[in-house]
Amino acid sequence: MADVNIGIVGAGIIGLTHIETIRRTPGFRLSGIVDPGPRTPEIAAAQQVPLFENVEAMIALGNVDGVIVATPNELHVPVSTTLIEAGIPVLLEKPIANTVEEALQLLAVADRTGIPLLVGHHRRHNPIIRAAKKAISEGSIGRLVTASVICTLYKGDDYFGAAWRVQPGVGGPLLINLIHEIDLMHHFFGDVASVSAASSNAMRGLAVEDTAAAILQFENGGIASLAVSDTAVGPWAWDLSAGENTERFPAHPVQSHFLSGTEGGLSLPDLAHWSHAGEKSWNHELRRKILPLAAEDPYGAQIRHFGAVIAGKESPLVSGLEATKNLATIDAIRKAAESGCVTPVRSFAKDQPAGREASS
Ligand SMILES: NC(=O)c1ccc[n+]([C@@H]2O[C@H](COP(=O)([O-])OP(=O)(O)OC[C@H]3O[C@@H](n4cnc5c(N)ncnc54)[C@H](O)[C@@H]3O)[C@@H](O)[C@H]2O)c1
Structure with a gap:
């Protein structure tokens, strides 16, 4: 069977862990990197993969089956949206977004396109x-x-x-x-x-x-x-x-x-x-x-699961909705710390489509 081709966007601390995981997991191949950082040309050369200027260039080459997004948090939603709109399954590092509103926008894109989104709560x-x-x-x-x-x-x-x-x-x-x-x-x-x-x-x-x-x-x-x-x-x-x-x-x-x-x-x-x-x-x-x-190794298990998600054999173990609930809880923790008050956590409908807010 052909290798699963994985692209990486963001080759920093955790991006390198993913690259190493792909290298040692049979059936997976690193197909390219997007990262404007100064150390990335050296990393791409060592891995013998192309270094792209941006996600659009990686998509245009058409040699990725799925992409891991491991950028700074504020880029999680825009980068993942571009990939999902292009029909490419995403393994997105946590937190899913900076805000619950942004997370819901991303869930709506995944929902509309039907392209899988797995969030990297690797534990x-x-x-x-x-x-x-x-x-x-x-x-x-x-x-x-x-x-x-x-x-x-x-x-x-x-x-x-x-x-x-x-x-x-x-x-x-x-x-x-x-x-x-x-x-x-x-x-x-x-x-x-x-x-x-x-x-x-x-x-x-x-x-x-x-x-x-x-x-x-x-x-x-x-x-x-x-x-x-x-x-x-x-x-x-x-x-x-x-x-x-x-x-x-x-x-x-x-x-x-x-x-x-x-x-x-x-x-x-x-x-x-x-x-x-x-x-x-x-x-x-x-x-x-x-x-x-x-x-x-949980990162190895995670990449194998991502491969099964890409192949349509498994549903994401950590869905966008679950990751949004995690973010909503962190939001409530921040508000509670500021106010000193017990703070309710925003709730969402239990069933998909993901991200629809609970009516009560
Ligand atoms: N699951 C885990 O165990 C785990 C561990 C660490 C970090 N993380 C998450 O992973 C993400 C990255 O964390 P990190 O510690 O590796 O950060 P980092 O700062 O070490 O790496 C981020 C990388 O993204 C690159 N980058 C910046 N702008 C970019 C762009 N426009 N396009 C592509 N790449 C870009 C940077 O050059 C850098 O190499 C964060 O969201 C963090 O929360 C998850």
């Missing part, structure tokens, strides 16, 4: 998350009651050299990092009803937050607390413990997610399952077992 492809979701869905911790999530990632000063990362409404750890946690919470609990939050830029003094905490209340009655900081040192973060991208991050033997249900508890990424052997009471010791896991 959903991680077998650890798949195993956790299966355990929760099968009731092995009972009804999910609460979760605590920690995400402390100290980022070196060079990280903040890219202007978009410190631009309000575009960068900051809420949109860059916490949105992955929001996606997981949606995946485990369902839709978020309302949020409370606090944020601060006191440590770095940048125009975007460096630290934030949020409490999510879910429509099913569950509650989760989440803390994120890009200026606090600590290994307690999925990125620094799950071993997902060891070319970029060390993998420390600690946990970052703690999920508790009416019948048991589950920590991640170690997949430790805790439950009582006999009577369920805080007076009795809990037993620990590790859920089985067949390790797999």
Whole structure:
């Protein structure tokens, strides 16, 4: 069978991860790059692929089956719209857009054209998350009651050299990092009803937050607390413990997610399952077992899924609508942090067509 030809728009930090993933995934071929950055000619030469001036030029050559969009956030919607209008399936990095309104415009284009849009909340492809979701869905911790999530990632000063990362409404750890946690919470609990939050830029003094905490209340009655900081040192973060991208991050033997249900508890990424052997009471010791896991690189699983989406064999695992819900939750967190008030999360119709707002 012929290789699936993938173009990359944006060959920065995560774009390079995608390029490396394509290189080592059988059946996939990098067919070209769009990126005006100064280092890109060298990258394109090393990969022996054409470097295009813009997306239109890549489309015109007609040798892409699908494109990964890994540009700064503010370009996600215009670039993806151009590709989808040209009939090319897109794997778009998170967040789907800068604003919910823009996200809805993109969903409308995907809806009208019928061209698939997959959003890069790559953790959903991680077998650890798949195993956790299966355990929760099968009731092995009972009804999910609460979760605590920690995400402390100290980022070196060079990280903040890219202007978009410190631009309000575009960068900051809420949109860059916490949105992955929001996606997981949606995946485990369902839709978020309302949020409370606090944020601060006191440590770095940048125009975007460096630290934030949020409490999510879910429509099913569950509650989760989440803390994120890009200026606090600590290994307690999925990125620094799950071993997902060891070319970029060390993998420390600690946990970052703690999920508790009416019948048991589950920590991640170690997949430790805790439950009582006999009577369920805080007076009795809990037993620990590790859920089985067949390790797999989530970026590799994601690109294979994208290939199946391009071939029309699978529907996007992370749809534009789900990614829009993640963004709407981040929006509510920002508003709650500014106002100090419990803030409702904008809701959307549960069924497709994607992006239609709920009437109530
Ligand atoms: N899924 C993940 O794990 C993950 C991790 C990191 C970043 N991201 C997301 O990926 C996106 C990129 O993040 P990054 O950290 O790689 O950023 P980055 O700044 O390192 O890279 C962005 C690249 O886009 C290029 N670019 C700028 N304008 C362009 C244009 N008009 N056309 C094509 N390319 C253009 C830049 O030259 C740069 O090389 C962001 O949306 C970010 O939120 C996702």
